[in-house]
Amino acid sequence: MSDMLTFYPAGAAPQVGASRDDTPRERRYFVWTVGCQMNISDSERLEAALQGVGYAPAEQPSDAGFIVLNSCSVRASAEERIIGKLSEIQRLKRELPDTTVVLWGCMVGPDNQSIFRERLPMVDHFVSPSAVDAVVALAPNPRYQLDEPALPVADWSHPPVSVHVPIQYGCNMSCAFCVIPLRRGRERSRPLDEIVDEVRRIVARGAREITLLGQIVDSWGHDLPGRPDLATLLHAVHEVPGLVRLRFLTSHPAWMTDRLIEAVASLPRCMPEINLPVQAGHDDMLRLMRRGYTVARYLSLVERIRAAMPHVAMVTDIIVGHPGETAEHFAGTQRLLGAVRFDKVHIAAYSARPGTRAALLEADPAQAVPEGEKQARRVALERQQEQIATERNQHFLGTTVEVLVEGEHRGKWRGRTPGNKLVFFSHPADMTGQLVRVQIDATGPWSLRGSLAGPVERA
């Protein structure tokens, strides 16, 4: 094999598989990802780009000459997982000192690189979140060059049914508990044409569902010429031939507009699911968290969404035990959960992130919520939500739902309803990528089970 840099034609990236087994260690990569959908999407795009420049994936770090850890710092536990992995890699680097190690993602910010350089000697390079090209440029032995940005799918021999496409990077808010603006920087929207073109290329290669991603996805476009909005983008992406389903996340209550609600309600391929983090159910806490809305405003928004889409699935995020949260504030969150009756709630016990305003409050014993209390509140909320989800899902019993099948799971086919509920059913044929109708005969808080009723006929 020649080590000369050659031009590699886009769209014809070598496939992962047996033919790659003879790839030497110096041209194998190992990417390890912690964190949110944005990180997963970045890593998929990185893998595709690395394959495009002539690398092949390695099963384990010791088989790779190029190791990338895509990190998350939303909670202390996510950082601890990365630090644990780096200790393993430190041992490996002693035996194989020619390995190149990159720490990528939200742990890397302009504020902490010099500290990390001292604390993490096993890391050769630190790269800011989402900078895929910067990571690819560090791969030591490329065989090719890409002629256009890689699509966010690593292995086109098995194109995924559902692909996430970042449309915006960074965040302009300054929620007290959140480190993301420090690490991902100010908001940058990708241009409309670039996004539509990318979706067209992804769908042409077999994907059926696209989820548009942003930290505050509803604010997309405000920094672009002409200030297009997410409703405009949804209309444009919706027209991509072959696209079956369109979703977007994550919304912000202060940014969601009636125009956007209207667009979701009126576009048949745009799925009725809104991810709208509320974080707390008491105005004092929302003010302390610097969220920019009140409980009343949130509830009125939910009302407008449900008026426009009666079958919408509502999903939210909640933090319990944020510094300053009293029993009364927490009771407000429990009331809000009971009032809205979300389909799904991501609940996290607060964990201090250095450099944030809430971390300063947490350092004050009068403000900090004791760990035991945080966990007790988390468990109480999880129990409440489990009951709500159980009851909400019981409404599906005996009904027929439309399911886009994503793949196989423990001998059953696994897919999702328009509202993103997980559905399992059995069938002898390969159902991957099919849009089918499933009659629901069992429900639980986290998923539905049923039997195939037939294909979906669509105009």
Ligand code: SF4
């Ligand atoms: S909106 Fe708030 S919680 Fe979300 S990324 Fe921005 S600062 Fe963080």
